[in-house]
Amino acid sequence: MSDTDTANPDPLAGGALETTACPGCGAVLAVVPGLASAHPGASPSCAGLFAVTVRGLREEAAQDVQTASLLQLATDAYDAQHLLDDEPAAAAVRLCLWLERDVDPLRAGDLAGRVADAAPRPQIRPGRWTTTVADLAADLDVVDLPTLIRSWADAVWIDWAPAHPALRTAGASALAG
Ligand SMILES: [Zn+2]
Numbered sequence: 001m002s003d004t005d006t007a008n009p010d011p012l013a014g015g016a017l018e019t020t021a022c023p024g025c026g027a028v029l030a031v032v033p034g035l036a037s038a039h040p041g042a043s044p045s046c047a048g049l050f051a052v053t054v055r056g057l058r059e060e061a062a063q064d065v066q067t068a069s070l071l072q073l074a075t076d077a078y079d080a081q082h083l084l085d086d087e088p089a090a091a092a093v094r095l096c097l098w099l100e101r102d103v104d105p106l107r108a109g110d111l112a113g114r115v116a117d118a119a120p121r122p123q124i125r126p127g128r129w130t131t132t133v134a135d136l137a138a139d140l141d142v143v144d145l146p147t148l149i150r151s152w153a154d155a156v157w158i159d160w161a162p163a164h165p166a167l168r169t170a171g172a173s174a175l176a177g
Pocket residue numbers: 022023024025026027042043046047082
């Protein structure tokens with residue numbers, strides 16, 4: 001969730017041999033020496049790869065609402081895969097709103113307080129993820145980024161299935177205000 005640019009954060013570059021599994025999404029990526037994590041709950045390489053993947057969206061988001069909406073969806077998909085153990089699942093509640101309730105992700109700012117108040121701390125969390133930012137990056141040559149982000153967000157939401165009842169209740173409560 002940081003805009004901080006990091007030097008050469010592309011963990012797929014450079015031919016490094018040492019790898020690490022991201023504690024959040026499980027993506028196994030090359031260790032980039034000296035790279036600090038820009039996201040709690042994520043390995044430095046994973047957070048760096050996400051930053052690189054959405055950099056173009058960040059640059060465009062101020063001028064284009066569709067891009068801003070897509071960036072919000074990507075950020076929530078990423079955040080929902082990288083929650084700390086006792087952190088409320090606000091990002092997963094937001095995915096519920098965008099994907100099931102058809103709320104515009106641009107309303108994230110308006111709804112932030114109510115989502116934060118309603119967000120549960122689900123005891124059961126996804127044990128594995130269908131799609132990670134590493135899969136996204138690997139497919140970028142053949143599939144366009146908006147399509148990849150939408151299918152990634154859908155997959156993350158489906159991976160959260162054991163907590164859907166609690167997340168839907170929280171989403172309804174946030175909308176009811
Ligand atoms: Zn990760």
